Amino acid sequence: MPELPEVEVIRRELEPLLKGKVFAEPALHMPSTIGHPNPDLFTASLPGRIIKNINRTGKYLMIKLDRGILTVHLRMTGNLLYVENSAFEKRFLRVSLPFIDCSALHYLDMRRFGRLWLTETEAELKEMVLKRIGPDILNDLCLEDFLELLSRRQRGRIKALLLDQGFAAGLGNIYTDECLYRSGIDPNRRVQDLKESEAEKLYQSILGVLDDGIKYGGTTFRDYRNARGALGDFQNRLAVYGRKDELCHCGAFIAKTKVAGRGTYYCPRCQK
DNA sequence: GCTTACCTGTCG
DNA sequence: CGACAGGTAAGC
Structure with a gap:
């Protein structure tokens, strides 16, 4: 579900809502959602801690506490939902994080791929969670x-490199296809064959697409909801993703293929 | 690199 | 019923 823009939309919503909140005791409806430490220690450690601010690297959301850091990755179908009172969605609820003022942050996840980690220091966060994550591609x-x-990663196809979170963090399958479309580059191109002018255009396209994704509240292709449960709007502005056999503005039909093991949409006429 | 696994749901 | 889905780690 969520790529950089969706996580950033959630970050911007949650930060003012959660700043200063004090955690009460969590309820782990699915303990395996907790990546670190063990579920009992997680539950025992969180109460009393205070939220300072919220940061993001790629698709990871880091909730900075007065002591330690609570990190969330939504993977495919995770959803962080803020609620003012105890009313909540029961289906797919994996972790409840109530605050002492009776509001709460709920973690829901149909496919159960997402994880939460509580780490005590920045060094532990890096070691346990962000070990293989490159720089945030937007910031x-x-x-x-x-x-x-790019010059150090010449092997392989450009789409595979853009999806590699160790190269740069934040792009996923939807936004990668949109960036390659905007820069006129075939997703199957080898990195070593890109001209510098193409690489520059790609970089600018990435910033533009991610900014637009954030501006329009993220992409709800199926499951994505923001922290208040609302849908994104960028799915209505996608140029190629999910649009197989529809018309590109150039008049050609958008094609679907497989690149780097992922469904890949592109315009055979605009992207070379 | 590619495939499989992790999960549940939807679509054809 | 199989194929596929916004992600990533682990296995040849």
């Missing part, structure tokens, strides 16, 4: 660094 990667990283 921590300038054009020069992007070109430099």
Whole structure:
């Protein structure tokens, strides 16, 4: 479900709502959702801790506490939902994180892939959770660094590289296809064959697409909901993703193929 | 690299 | 019924 724009929309919503909140005792309806520490220690450790602010690297959301950091990754179908009172969605509820003022943050996840981690220090966060994660592609990667990283990763196809969170963090399957469309690059192109002008155009396209995704509240293709349960709107502005056999503005039909093991949409006429 | 596994649901 | 789905880790 969520790629960088969806996680950023949730971050922007939650930060003002949660700042200063004090945790009460969590309810782990599915203990295996907790990646670290063990579920009993997680439950015992959280009460009394205070939320300071919320950060994001790629698709990871980091809730900074007065002591430690609570990190969330939504994987495919995770949903962080803020509620003012005890009323809540029961279906797919995996973890309830109530606050002492009776509001709560609920973690719901149909497919159960997502995880929550509580770590005590930044070093532990890096070690336990963000070990293989590259720089955030929207906030921590300038054009020069992007070109430099590209020059060191010449093997393989451009789509596979953009999806690699160790290269740069944040792009997923939908936004990768949209970025390659905007930059006119075939997803099957080999990285080594890209001209510098193409790499620059790709970088600018990435920033533009991610900004637009955030501006329109993220993409709800199926399951994505923001922290208040509302749908995104960017699915109505996608150029290629999910649009097989529909018309590109150029008049050609959008095609679907498989690249890097993922369903891939592109315009055979606009992308070379 | 590619495939499989993790899960549940939907679509054809 | 099989194929596929916004993600990622682990296995050849």
